[in-house]
Amino acid sequence: MGQAKKRKQRFLTDHTQCCYCGLPATTIDHFPPRNFFKGRHWPVGYEFPACHTCNHAKSRDEQSLGLLVRLIRFDTDPDTREFQEALTAVRNNNPILIKELVPKSAVASKLYLRNRFGSAENVGGLGLTGWRGLSIGPEANRLTDNMCVWFAQTAWYLHCHSIFEGRIIWSRIETEFLGHEAAQQIVSNLVGQPEMLRNGKNVSNDFFYRYFASDDILVSIFQFGQRPQMVFVVCATRKGAINTDLELAKLWGQRNIDLS
Ligand SMILES: [Zn+2]
Structure with missing residues (x-):
């Protein structure tokens, strides 16, 4: 063999x-x-x-x-x-x-970046001049849905040591939002900072996540690349463990974030 x-x-x-x-x-x-x-x-x-x-x-x-x-x-x-x-x-x-991935117009893309990063200079400083956005449709949403579910199931297996059964809530948020106080509060609770290594080399530039795990709940933020367009927030809870709609907000002080 x-x-x-x-x-x-x-x-x-x-x-x-x-x-x-x-x-x-x-x-x-x-x-x-x-x-x-x-x-x-x-x-x-x-x-x-x-x-x-x-x-x-x-x-x-x-x-x-x-x-x-x-x-x-x-x-x-x-x-x-x-x-x-x-x-x-x-x-x-x-x-x-x-x-589905239709490029947005040059004008719409420019406006989007300027609104997001404050000025054309900032956009240029980030090397994003000329960047064209893409419209997201149902197929891209279906795919990201699956990705977040698989992320939750595998992270649960790895960190909670069982097969996941329950409810998964996920949301994508623009990266800049991580600077806000409510988001900072969540991040400070995500004490699990796993290393992503390949032959001793750090590969977290491609994929990176932080998490908090207990017997009943796993909350995680993950991202692709060092300066991604968005980050993904995933919460997985065992059936009946907590009322995810009401208690999650209190638990994580994140009333300002829509996790639906
Ligand atoms: Zn199977």
Whole structure:
């Protein structure tokens, strides 16, 4: 038996249930997926047990998400070849998404950036002059929905040590909002700051998260890139653990944030 096969067998002996559905696991799944990382330098330890059905069902969406996360990064020096490859793959396999990603007009994009960063000088200082926004439609929303659910399920498995069952609430917020007091309060509670390492090299420039986990609740903020357009806030709670609509706001002092 080869090393890889032995490793897989050992992993599945320690992790018997699919972290997504709870059925017997037969494969190893990576989350965040390998194609989210430049040069496919995915972090060690982010491997999860999955049944064939769940693993297979994710793969096509992950290809599309690989393109979306590159767009979200606000990245002015994308590795062009990888970006082009991601684009071609999605063109072939998910034309609905491509159809949906219509560039906003140059005027609308300029106005958006100026409103967001205060002045044309600030926009220029960030190297974003000429950046064109894209309209987001139902397919992109479906994909980000799935991504947040998978994030919650895998983070729960990793940090709460069980198969998640309950309610997941997520929201995307513009990065600047993290400077606000209410958001700062949440972030200060997210004491879990995992390292994302690959061969000793930090890969958190591509993906980074902070979290708080207890037996009943996992709250996390994650982002792609060092200066992304938006960050994702995800909360997962066990069924009946807390009234997520009312108590969450009190617990995290985040009345100003719509997590719906
Ligand atoms: Zn499964």
